[in-house]
Amino acid sequence: MRGAEAGAYSRRSSRETAPPMSSNVPLPVSVPASSHRALLVARTVAVLGGLGWFLWLGGGPVLPPTRIDWMMREDWAAHIFGWLFFRNADWQLPLGATPNHFFPYGTSVALTDGNPWAAVLLKPFNALLPVDFQYTGPWLGLCYALMGYFGARLVETVSPRAVPVALGGTLLALSPVMAARFGHPTLCAHWLLVALLWLNLRDLPDARAATRSLGLAALFNAIASGTHPYWVGMLMPLTLALGVRIVWSRKLGLARVAAAVAGIIGLDVLLFSVFGYFGGQGLGAEGFGDFSSDLATLVNPMGWSRLLPDLPAAPRQGEGFGYLGAGALLLVGLAAVSVLVRLREARTVDWRRVLPAAVVVGLMAVYALSSRVTWLGQTVADLGALYAPLEKATNAFRASGRFIWPLSYLVVIGAVLTVVRLWRNVPAVAVAALTVALAAQAYDLREDKSALFKPVHFQRLQSPEWAALQGPYQHLALFPPHAQWVCRYDEALVNALAYQAYRLKLTFNSGYASRTPQALEAECHARLPRDGLDATTAYVVLPEHLRPFLDAGARCGRVEGLAVCVVAGNTDAFAQGLARQPIH
Structure with missing residues (x-):
């Protein structure tokens, strides 16, 4: 040998x-x-x-695909929401486009560093995947x-x-x-x-x-x-x-x-x-x-x-x-x-x-x-x-x-x-x-x-009142919008609302991306939405911006301690529910 x-x-x-x-x-x-x-x-x-x-x-703990709470922090949140909103979006070019995230400007899985290949390969199986599903782990x-x-x-x-x-x-x-x-x-x-x-x-x-x-x-x-x-x-x-x-x-x-x-x-x-x-x-x-x-x-x-x-x-x-x-x-x-x-x-x-x-x-x-x-x-x-x-x-x-x-x-x-x-x-x-x-x-x-x-504390919104948004409303918006590195950014609030919008298949206007729409910056300090109040949008409004919304005739109330406003003429169940804790 x-x-x-x-x-x-x-x-x-x-x-x-x-x-x-x-x-x-x-x-x-x-x-x-x-x-x-x-x-x-x-x-x-x-x-x-x-x-x-x-x-x-x-x-x-991060390997099971149905565990997503650990991702509700910093860059991980950008990745998971890039994927989740992509799941709700229609196919279009570029692949990975998420027009329902950072609405109305849109973003993409790529620009949220969310692994475009993984997202695109998994999306055809979207109907078979659990609602809470991540591929990052x-x-x-x-x-x-x-x-x-x-x-x-x-x-x-x-x-x-x-x-x-x-x-x-x-x-x-x-x-x-x-x-x-x-x-x-x-x-x-x-x-x-x-x-x-x-x-x-x-x-x-x-x-x-x-x-x-x-x-x-x-x-x-x-x-x-x-x-x-x-x-x-x-x-x-x-x-x-x-x-x-x-x-x-x-x-x-x-x-x-x-x-x-x-x-x-x-x-x-x-x-x-x-x-x-x-x-x-x-x-x-x-x-x-x-x-x-x-x-x-x-x-x-x-x-x-x-x-x-x-x-x-x-x-x-x-x-x-x-x-x-x-x-x-x-x-x-x-x-x-x-x-x-x-x-x-x-x-x-x-x-x-x-x-x-x-x-x-x-x-x-x-x-x-x-x-x-x-x-x-x-x-x-x-x-x-x-x-x-x-x-x-x-x-x-x-x-x-x-x-x-x-x-x-x-x-x-x-x-x-x-x-x-x-x-x-x-x-x-x-x-x-x-x-x-x-x-x-x-x-x-x-x-x-x-x-x-590192521990992550993700608090989901629990009130059943949010479910009434599905149907009459197409958009959930935080006003003014929150965008990391661009506008004021309350991570816990943004993540809770973004997740709720995903579950209800609504668009959302705030979040965290590696490259943010430049036009969004102009809205960071606006008193009211640029094109006025929209009847298909529910606005979660920061306290200092409530007065302009009320002066514009919006109907506002509290849901889980958050100030939410809709157009005064809306008569749907969610709008009527705001009267339980009205804001005048």
């Missing part, structure tokens, strides 16, 4: 000295069926490791499972052994960066980055494999386009790097690769349009230069570590959080030592296969630093003049710090692959290193920092 392994190792070593990037080193030419089964088990272990870590971080669990899976596939590029594959895949799923994004569920699809890095680093033995890699890159880009624009901003450069590697390795010609990459870009743009990202509201917003990464971000826990101290950072640099974790940092050190100890083995590795991906990851990391480069929160360089001509792009991707994520993962992946590759003929060393790193990573991460553990 040892002789066979030595022969395989010799054959692999001869392939490693081939021309640049023409072939790479990962697996033997023929892998026994038993090894395939072992790798399948290893991938499954990594998937379960990712899911288990998600549960440890508080994922259990299962989505988060899926993201962790896929992190483990693609992490395992990455380790397979340098080792066919099951134990390092399982350990390395699980280690990647324990990323602090991913856990820190629970507040923005669509930004938890970090597996897309790992998948693109896998495509960039895996073996490309022939043109067929190269073509398959481009096809998978197109698939991952398509998923990214209907998940969150920032993923496309990161995946597209990695797709270009993949194209460069394929051309460089002479597996496919330049014209064919260029056509494929152009097609992927076109697909991204088409899906952006179909899902409504190119709306009249615009994609720009303030914050570029503030939502950045610090030069020390890879080693700054920002409260997430039990073992390492926090370092200074600017107030809004949480968006650029890139902490690797104590276990991953330990493995980086072990990888560096391994290169020195196993120098002869290191010289046989074709390090150039990672070069195209490393270049684009480095460029994204530079962008993550933004126009104000900081060290421990203090500005050390001002690049404002450099970015001034790119204002539209930087406003669209204002949270530049997120572009540190590819570097964070590439560093960890590089450490895992280096240790496994250099010690592959002494696998016990690699297994020991990965085991210690995994244990340190699990212990280091403070699970109590998980947003999934």
